[in-house]
Amino acid sequence: MATRANFKRTEIGPGKVGFSKTRSIIEAAFYGNNVVKVNTLKEAYELAKNSPGTIVTDMPVYRGEEFGLEPDAKVLLFNDGSITGRYAPARRITGQPGVNTEKLDKLLMDAIYDTRWNTMYHAEVFIGLDPEFMVKAHLLIPEGEENLLYNWMLNFQYMSDEYVKMYKNSKLYENEPDIYIFSNPQWEGTDQTDISDPNCLCYFNTEQNCAAILGMKYFGEHKKGTLTLAWAMANRNGYASCHGGQKEYTLKGGKKFVAAVFGLSGSGKSTLTHAKHGGKYPAIKVLHDDAFIINSDTCSSIALEPTYFDKTADYPTACEDNKFLLTAQNCSATVDEDGKVVLVTEDIRNGNGRAIKSKLWSPNRVDKIESPVNAIFWIMKDPTIPPVVKLKGASLASVMGATLATKRSTAERLKEGVDPNKLVVEPYANPFRTYPLVNDYNKFKKLVKDKNVDCYIINTGDFMGKKVTKEVTLGVLESIVEGKAKFTQWGPFSDIEICEVKGYVPNLKDKKYVDTMKQRMQDRLDYVKSLDTEMDGYNKLPKDAADAIKNVVKQANTL
Numbered sequence: 001m002a003t004r005a006n007f008k009r010t011e012i013g014p015g016k017v018g019f020s021k022t023r024s025i026i027e028a029a030f031y032g033n034n035v036v037k038v039n040t041l042k043e044a045y046e047l048a049k050n051s052p053g054t055i056v057t058d059m060p061v062y063r064g065e066e067f068g069l070e071p072d073a074k075v076l077l078f079n080d081g082s083i084t085g086r087y088a089p090a091r092r093i094t095g096q097p098g099v100n101t102e103k104l105d106k107l108l109m110d111a112i113y114d115t116r117w118n119t120m121y122h123a124e125v126f127i128g129l130d131p132e133f134m135v136k137a138h139l140l141i142p143e144g145e146e147n148l149l150y151n152w153m154l155n156f157q158y159m160s161d162e163y164v165k166m167y168k169n170s171k172l173y174e175n176e177p178d179i180y181i182f183s184n185p186q187w188e189g190t191d192q193t194d195i196s197d198p199n200c201l202c203y204f205n206t207e208q209n210c211a212a213i214l215g216m217k218y219f220g221e222h223k224k225g226t227l228t229l230a231w232a233m234a235n236r237n238g239y240a241s242c243h244g245g246q247k248e249y250t251l252k253g254g255k256k257f258v259a260a261v262f263g264l265s266g267s268g269k270s271t272l273t274h275a276k277h278g279g280k281y282p283a284i285k286v287l288h289d290d291a292f293i294i295n296s297d298t299c300s301s302i303a304l305e306p307t308y309f310d311k312t313a314d315y316p317t318a319c320e321d322n323k324f325l326l327t328a329q330n331c332s333a334t335v336d337e338d339g340k341v342v343l344v345t346e347d348i349r350n351g352n353g354r355a356i357k358s359k360l361w362s363p364n365r366v367d368k369i370e371s372p373v374n375a376i377f378w379i380m381k382d383p384t385i386p387p388v389v390k391l392k393g394a395s396l397a398s399v400m401g402a403t404l405a406t407k408r409s410t411a412e413r414l415k416e417g418v419d420p421n422k423l424v425v426e427p428y429a430n431p432f433r434t435y436p437l438v439n440d441y442n443k444f445k446k447l448v449k450d451k452n453v454d455c456y457i458i459n460t461g462d463f464m465g466k467k468v469t470k471e472v473t474l475g476v477l478e479s480i481v482e483g484k485a486k487f488t489q490w491g492p493f494s495d496i497e498i499c500e501v502k503g504y505v506p507n508l509k510d511k512k513y514v515d516t517m518k519q520r521m522q523d524r525l526d527y528v529k530s531l532d533t534e535m536d537g538y539n540k541l542p543k544d545a546a547d548a549i550k551n552v553v554k555q556a557n558t559l
Contacts, residue, residue: 002172003135003136003176003178003179022210023180026212028112034116038149042068047149048147048149050146062323078329083218090216092201092204097538100195103194107195121142125153131167135230139226147219147327148183154307155219176237181213182212185215185216202214204229206229206232206233209232210229223309231430242293243264243429244429246292259377259480260301260376262430263378263406265311267379268470280478285364285366288308290308291304294373300368300370300371303367310355310357316345317336317343317346322345328356330349375480377477383465384464384513385457386504388485389496392496396549398455400549401428402440403528405425425523458476466503475501514556517556
């Protein structure tokens with residue numbers, strides 16, 4: 001899949017592909033005489049290295065010349081200040097109820113006008129790493145933000161000779177123009193608080209593949225903002241958009257098993273995706289741990305990014321995995337015993353320290369898994385859910401993903417007064433959806449109903465006060481992959497099966513536990529019902545979604 005970069009003059013005009021009002025406001029800025037094109041990673045590295053405030057460590061980039069850097073490139077560190085996470089309340093999406101696009105477009109015009117005094121950098125990347133799905137994205141960002149530019153080019157696929165050739169050989173989608181993103185982290189805000197957060201704005205027109213990111217310094221906003229547009233494009237073109245990880249196991253005898261895990265940052269999805277399982281399997285292939293898409297017809301899967309934007313909390317400075325770092329954000333630095341400047345990780349400076357790791361971190365990495373996905377795992381942190389249950393019935397399997405219950409992570413910046421420990425619902429663990437929820441519901445329902453994909457819930461939090469350890473979760477996963485897990489009907493629930501794990505067996509005669517579990521299921525039903533009216537029904541789900549959970553609640557009330 002290739003997107004459109006150029007148009008015949010007869011194809012240019014109102015109502016035609018690529019020419020909405022918001023997109024026209026954004027795209028014009030890319031052709032200003034204050035714009036400098038950055039064509040290679042080497043150029044971006046030099047700009048970032050020399051940008052004021054950059055810390056050039058003495059940690060070498062491992063085999064950097066293999067992906068477009070000089071052999072002597074070093075890991076660059078840049079710190080954003082006090083903000084070290086994403087801020088969802090700043091998102092405004094064209095087409096959603098209550099979003100005043102007319103006023104936002106004018107605000108955007110002024111924001112772009114104000115950058116005329118700046119040198120602006122223009123970079124291009126590919127999103128999607130296989131000819132089946134590759135889209136071109138453009139970023140415009142002001143001088144002084146060279147580290148964001150460099151990280152963006154590292155996180156996605158820079159235009160190497162190999163990928164440029166691949167892109168030219170992919171099928172052009174006439175109705176999908178290139179992605180254009182205008183960013184100004186130095187934006188001073190607005191007094192129009194009726195349409196925007198006063199200090200920052202993420203403004204998306206996903207139908208036209210464009211966005212503006214204003215007043216936001218954290219790289220995660222640029223990564224997820226870009227993925228937001230790519231996921232929406234994938235959704236329109238027959239794919240299930242996935243915020244999660246996927247891997248393929250080759251078992252003894254050559255049988256394949258493809259597992260997809262879905263969870264928010266900090267849920268354990270990266271741990272499960274990259275687990276090597278002690279070398280017990282003949283081969284493991286990793287697709288990605290954060291962003292991929294599943295073809296809803298063939299069930300094959302494609303990674304959207306080559307690198308990994310990973311937390312540094314679990315990787316001490318001397319950890320061998322740090323050999324694969326490319327850049328770091330929001331960490332400290334110090335001088336080691338040899339007089340070398342090195343990173344200080346483990347979230348000493350602040351929460352949610354981050355780094356971009358190269359593709360080489362995962363030696364078994366692939367860009368596409370042709371084998372159809374066998375199983376979907378919704379990762380939840382719901383204390384009433386045992387370590388694993390299996391869902392029967394396509395409606396229940398999909399609606400449980402739509403009501404995925406978990407806790408917020410340190411990757412998110414919350415509004416004042418919001419309890420970070422409160423259990424919340426995040427459909428399909430994807431807070432970056434910009435299209436109606438029913439699209440995802442139908443895609444995942446189809447995978448279960450028509451493509452015979454199995455569906456599970458795994459709890460990586462605690463079960464009624466007892467922590468579900470990483471070893472327990474990995475053991476559960478391995479037993480399913482190997483076909484050894486024994487599932488039986490869970491109590492009165494006709495469409496839920498349980499594989500009992502020692503030390504975590506729910507006591508359905510314990511009134512306290514049963515009452516808590518009933519309430520959690522009722523919460524899910526209430527959430528689905530609330531979608532009927534919230535945002536004027538923008539995310540309303542079909543009747544069978546509510547009916548599937550209603551049946552679970554009804555059966556729970558027999559206990």
